[in-house]
Amino acid sequence: MQDRIFNYSSFFSKFPVINLENFILRDLSLSDNQRYFEVLSDPNVAQFLSDEDVPESPYKALEEIKFWGSLFYKKQSIFWAIVEKETNNLIGTVGFNSWNFSSQRAEMSYDLASTHWRRNIMSEVLFHVLTFAFTKMCINRIEAKTMTHNVASAALLLKMGFKKEGVLKSYRKVRSKFIDVDLYSLLREEWSAAKNKGIA
Numbered sequence: 001m002q003d004r005i006f007n008y009s010s011f012f013s014k015f016p017v018i019n020l021e022n023f024i025l026r027d028l029s030l031s032d033n034q035r036y037f038e039v040l041s042d043p044n045v046a047q048f049l050s051d052e053d054v055p056e057s058p059y060k061a062l063e064e065i066k067f068w069g070s071l072f073y074k075k076q077s078i079f080w081a082i083v084e085k086e087t088n089n090l091i092g093t094v095g096f097n098s099w100n101f102s103s104q105r106a107e108m109s110y111d112l113a114s115t116h117w118r119r120n121i122m123s124e125v126l127f128h129v130l131t132f133a134f135t136k137m138c139i140n141r142i143e144a145k146t147m148t149h150n151v152a153s154a155a156l157l158l159k160m161g162f163k164k165e166g167v168l169k170s171y172r173k174v175r176s177k178f179i180d181v182d183l184y185s186l187l188r189e190e191w192s193a194a195k196n197k198g199i200a
């Protein structure tokens with residue numbers, strides 16, 4: 001199949017911006033640090049994140065942005081800022097924490113400002129990001145890990161056609177407690193089937 005031949009150097013030559021109707025998925029910028037801090041340190045959001053993913057200050061957010069933003073330029077993976085078209089304000093992030101080129105597998109993560117929840121925004125974002133991953137990144141399997149009590153994230157993944165594979169026991173340490181995490185996956189053929197049925 002043509003899309004199974006991944007052109008590594010072409011992919012990493014220019015950061016791919018994804019344009020949605022009201023939002024843009026763009027490269028993280030250092031000046032996003034205040035918004036990044038506000039979005040991820042909001043207790044509504046932070047309750048579903050591991051301690052290391054919750055920035056303690058805008059300065060720590062800057063460090064996080066440098067790390068996630070560098071993945072593309074180190075040719076390792078890709079992470080987008082989700083920003084409002086009108087204001088260029090960051091309202092969330094989405095991307096692939098790890099990308100295994102030889103096994104054509106990547107792990108996806110996403111977060112959205114609680115002020116923007118339940119407006120179908122992440123459904124729209126994931127639809128475009130998953131389409132991008134399966135068509136431009138030559139991915140065959142996408143994984144997502146979500147805390148077992150994260151009802152919204154589970155609903156979102158199931159809506160996009162992901163299937164739950166099992167429970168990873170005591171996988172993350174959150175506020176000094178070991179927490180179980182559910183492992184979900186979406187295969188390329190499942191994504192095509194979900195799209196054809198109009199599920200995703």
Ligand SMILES: CC(C)(COP(=O)(O)OP(=O)(O)OC[C@H]1O[C@@H](n2cnc3c(N)ncnc32)[C@H](O)[C@@H]1OP(=O)(O)O)[C@@H](O)C(=O)NCCC(=O)NCCS
Pocket residue numbers: 044045048109110111112113116117118119120121122123124145146147150151152153155156159
């Ligand atoms: C998970 C998250 C990204 C969902 O974003 P969102 O834009 O609000 O989701 P959507 O509006 O696109 O909703 C997607 C589906 O999930 C369902 N859903 C969303 N929030 C829900 C909730 N609190 N309870 C039950 N279902 C929920 C929606 O009903 C929708 O399904 P439907 O279209 O069939 O009705 C957002 O809640 C979030 O950022 N949470 C905190 C951080 C987080 O959990 N990150 C993921 C870590 S794995």
